Amino acid sequence: MSVTLQTDAFDPGALLSAFCRGRQETGGICSFTGLARAEAGQTRLLTLEAYPGFTDAAIAAMALEAAGRFGLQDWRIVHRVGPISPGEAIVFVATAAAHRRAAFEACDHLMDWLKSRAPFWKQEQGLDGNRWIEPTARDLADAARWDEAAG
Amino acid sequence: MARVLLFGRLADLAGWRERQVEAESLVALRADLSKADPDLGEALRGPSVQVALDKVLVRGDRTLTPDSEVAFLPPMSGG
Numbered sequence: 001m002s003v004t005l006q007t008d009a010f011d012p013g014a015l016l017s018a019f020c021r022g023r024q025e026t027g028g029i030c031s032f033t034g035l036a037r038a039e040a041g042q043t044r045l046l047t048l049e050a051y052p053g054f055t056d057a058a059i060a061a062m063a064l065e066a067a068g069r070f071g072l073q074d075w076r077i078v079h080r081v082g083p084i085s086p087g088e089a090i091v092f093v094a095t096a097a098a099h100r101r102a103a104f105e106a107c108d109h110l111m112d113w114l115k116s117r118a119p120f121w122k123q124e125q126g127l128d129g130n131r132w133i134e135p136t137a138r139d140l141a142d143a144a145r146w147d148e149a150a151g
Numbered sequence: 152m153a154r155v156l157l158f159g160r161l162a163d164l165a166g167w168r169e170r171q172v173e174a175e176s177l178v179a180l181r182a183d184l185s186k187a188d189p190d191l192g193e194a195l196r197g198p199s200v201q202v203a204l205d206k207v208l209v210r211g212d213r214t215l216t217p218d219s220e221v222a223f224l225p226p227m228s229g230g
Binding site: 034048049051053054057079090091114115116117118119120121122123132133134135139 | 156158159160163203206222224225226227228229230
């Protein structure tokens with residue numbers, strides 16, 4: 001159960017292999033890897049700003065809550081910060097549970113929260129200059145699905 | 152004295168990300184920042200800007216100590 005924010009690129013396959021190792025009672029592991037999109041060549045570079053000590057604490061608190069809600073045995077989150085080129089992995093989430101359904105749902109839930117509510121500030125450097133990005137309506141709607149499910 | 156941090160578009164607007172500011176409270180700090188840079192002062196008053204004191208979100212006024220860390224957080228974009 002850990003969250004890592006890092007500027008260096010990571011290998012999702014290596015993270016998943018490490019997460020799968022040494023488990024006797026886990027029935028299913030679900031993982032998600034998000035990549036930075038080029039947006040048809042419009043985005044040259046994505047820069048993610050985090051507040052160390054605040055951003056990672058918020059992610060860990062949310063993941064612990066999700067672990068309780070879905071009955072996870074374990075979880076792992078790795079998120080890039082700093083400049084990220086199109087095609088590079090930006091986020092890795094893995095969840096482990098006794099049965100697959102919980103692992104799938106928790107991974108989906110964690111990603112929706114990370115995409116819409118995690119304390120990052122994202123800037124796109126495109127052909128027409130730089131702009132700060134806020135969550136899309138789609139991201140917010142995806143995250144709200146889980147609020148309804150909880151209520 | 153408090154360590155002040157700006158994130159996202161607030162840092163771009165101000166032209167700095169981190170600064171030591173002499174202030175006894177959050178209200179005094181906002182006044183000082185606003186006096187030095189009225190555009191930043193106005194941006195910090197925006198309803199969507201949150202404040203973290205020592206990495207915990209707070210509302211309203213708080214007393215600052217020399218070790219305080221105050222962060223002004225514009226709307227979070229998600230990852």
